[in-house]
Amino acid sequence: MRGLVSLSAVLILFIIISCEKTEDKDNRPLSEKSGGKLIIAEIVKPLSLYPQKLTRIEEALICNQIYEPLIRLNAKTLKLIPAIAEKWEVSPDGKHITFYLRKGVKFHDDPCFKSGKGREITTADIKYTFEKLCVNNETNYHFYTICNDRIVGAKEYNEAxxxxxxxxxQRPEIKGLKIIDDYTFSIDLMYPNYDSFLQLLATPIAAIIPKEGYEQYKDKLDFGAGPYKIDKKSSNESQLVLIKNPHYYATDPDGYALPYIDTIIIKYFENTEDAVTAFLNHQVDVVNDIPNNAAKRVVExxxxxxxxxxxxxxxxxxSQMMVQYILINTHLYPFNNVKVRRAINxxxxxxxxxxRAFNGQALPGIHGITPPAFKNYDVNQIKGYDLDIxxxxxxxxxxGYPNGKGFPTVTIYTTKGFSKIxxxxxxxxxxxxxxxxxxVIFESLPLDIKFHLEQKNKGHFFRQGWVADFPSPENFLNLFYGKYITLDTSKVFFPNTQRYINPVYDEWFEKGRDAVNKDSAYKYFMKAEQILMDDAPLIVLWYEAFYRLYNNKIKDLHMNPMRYYDLRLAYINDK
Incomplete structure (x- = not known):
């Protein structure tokens, strides 16, 4: 009898172990393209992987894989494509959008859920996510970008x-957000600028998050419903490991499961030179943003x-929807004087x-903050600054500073790791x-320390780069929109980290943002941009091309001017 009990126990244990081993098995039909490992080199580590606190393109690279938004961008064309929302309808006046959710989309498995299993996404999760986005606080940097002055009732909800x-x-409600049923909802916009709003929804900052996850992890949340999830056992200070989500909803045109690649590894290096060396030693597959002189050496x-x-x-x-520039702190002496700012420019x-930095392979920033990447937005009409000693x-x-007499020593703060900078x-x-x-002296700082100094309004100059979150001049001009900015350094403001305030600029920016069509928007944006450049709260340095080095075994890793990565369709061909 004792032996029989022991045998039963062994059988039960075997069944449990077998279930544990197979519960995450991908039972979907797999393509011949499926499998393999992709290793991407990066220099900058993420400060946060919580969607509503994203500030860096390197963070977006990861969050595009682990979270799922309502809408995605086609990485090849930058056109909007369905994601959690399988379709949407816009009213004739452009101010009412109805979304229809895809059934069966699930969050990643996590202990925050009952029995640890990810549950289906419904409109309750959409409501919860937008309620988070529509509150301006220390865990949401994007209230003014996505919600305020866009969604009807967002401003009032934030106040309430x-x-x-x-x-x-009675809990406050967002007036312009209507839940119709478990899979249908609508959003009312204040202005008919639905196109830019939809593009914002395609960014990872608007990714849908689970209530259970936020309540347990707060802004340390790092999972959603994306094609990959973080393998925390394999991740450490030098690398972040993403593994395929076996329950991801998407399939390719032939019905095979996406994503194809099993494992994505983001390896972190001190500088681009180390990353290139690792590539040549077959330790990484992709190196982003390499200096053109380094690219030339590699080829030679x-x-x-x-x-x-x-x-x-x-x-x-x-060419990129990207600009490199230096922010000037207009609130600190002597840069509160516009003549000083213009003189520097x-x-x-x-x-x-x-x-010196690029062997001439970039365009000088002699016009405005917007790079020359948008059709019918002629940056040559913007009068910026060229050399005039x-x-x-x-x-x-x-x-008051003839020949620089009495002018204080200035510090430029920048981020570590980029030799060309x-x-x-x-x-x-x-x-x-x-x-x-x-x-002038300069100091290279870790990203978090530099960001902290910006937010505390300390320092004269901060070297910055900006890559478009969505393809519009609005995205660049929004960096200086200051209608709701204050000098209270206990509050975080993003993307206007320097707290630039110019009511005339804000007025023209708003006219462009809220315009009924692109032609009108561009006209107003041009006016705003000229006001900005005349006031000179920044030094536009250059508009650059993007050099990416990768192993040819990586297929369908589409490149675009926004550095928008969608790794679902990429695959490894070792043959």
Whole structure:
């Protein structure tokens, strides 16, 4: 009898172990493309993987894979495509959108759910997500971008939630958000700018999140319903490991399960040179944003790998919806004087900076903040700043600093790890000393410390780069929209981290943002951008091309001007 009990126990244990091993097995039909591992090199580690706190393109790369939004972008064309919402309908006046959810989309398995199993997404999750997005607080940096002045009732909901306490008889509601049934809801917009609103919904900041997950993890939440989930056992300080979500809803045109690749590894390096070395040693498959001089060396030293048929290595080069610039803190002396800001702008030879840092392979930022990447938005009409040393000296003298006399030493803060940026700042340092007798020092900081200094309004200059979240000049001009900005440093403001405030600029920006069509929007945006450049709260440095080095075994890894990654259709071909 004892032996029989023991045998039964062994059988039960075997069944339990077998179930544990197979519960995450992908039982969907798999393509011949399925399988393999993709290793991507990055320099900057994420500060947050909570959608509503995203601030960096490197964070978006990860969040595009682990979360699922209502809508996605086609990575090849940047056109809107269905995701959780399988379709949507826009009213003739452009102010009412009805969304129809796909049935059967589930959150990742997680202990926050009953029995640890991810549940189906319904409109209750849409409501919960938008209620989070429509509250301006320390865990949501994007209230003013997505909700305020866009969704009917968002502003009022945000105000009402300031006094609401759990247990109150009636919870505030967002007037413009209507739940029709478990799979249908609608949103009313204040203005007929539905196109930019839909594009915002395709960004990871609007990804749908589970109530159970947020209540348990708050802004440390790091899972959603995306094609991949984080493998926390394999992830550490030097790498983030993503594994395929076996319950992901999407399939390819032939009905095979997506994504194809089993494992995505994001490996972190101190600098781009180390990342390129790792690539050449076959330790990584993709290196993003490599300096063009490094790209040139790789080609020259490994020409055989590029000349094979088919080639082993490929370097993609494309123009970007991206700009590099320096933020000027207009609230600190002496940069509260517009003449000083303009003098600095006129004193810089951007072509020489580009020659030193990029071997001339970039466009000088002599117009506005918007890169020359948008059809029918002619940035050449924006009068920015080109080298004019005489005018720079005159303006500085008029501001009370003839030949730089009495001007304080200025610090430029930048982020660690990018050699081309260091070269560029060295050249800026040299030019400002030579042309205006201004002493400049620079300090390379970890991203979190630099972000903290910006938010606390400490420091004169901050080197920044911005890649479009959605394909419109609005995305770049929004960096300086300040209607709701205050100088209260206990509050976080993003993306206007420098707290630039100019009511005239805001007025024209709003006219463009709320315009009924693109032609009208562009006209107003051009006006706003010229006001911005005249006020000079920044130094536009350059608009650059993007160099990406990757192994040719990686297929369908589409490149686009936004650096928008959708890895669902990428696959490994080792044959």
């Amino acid at each position: 939630m300031k006094s609401y306490k759990e247990g109150d008889n 030293n490994h020409i055989h790998s590029f000349q094979k048929v088919p080639p082993e290595y490929i370097i993609d080069v494309s 006129y004193a810089l030879d951007r072509n020489k900076i580009i020659e 005489q005018k720079a000296k005159e303006l500085l003298a008029q501001a 260091q070269i560029a700042i060295n050249e800026i340092q040299r030019q400002l000393k030579e042309n205006l007798n201004i002493n």
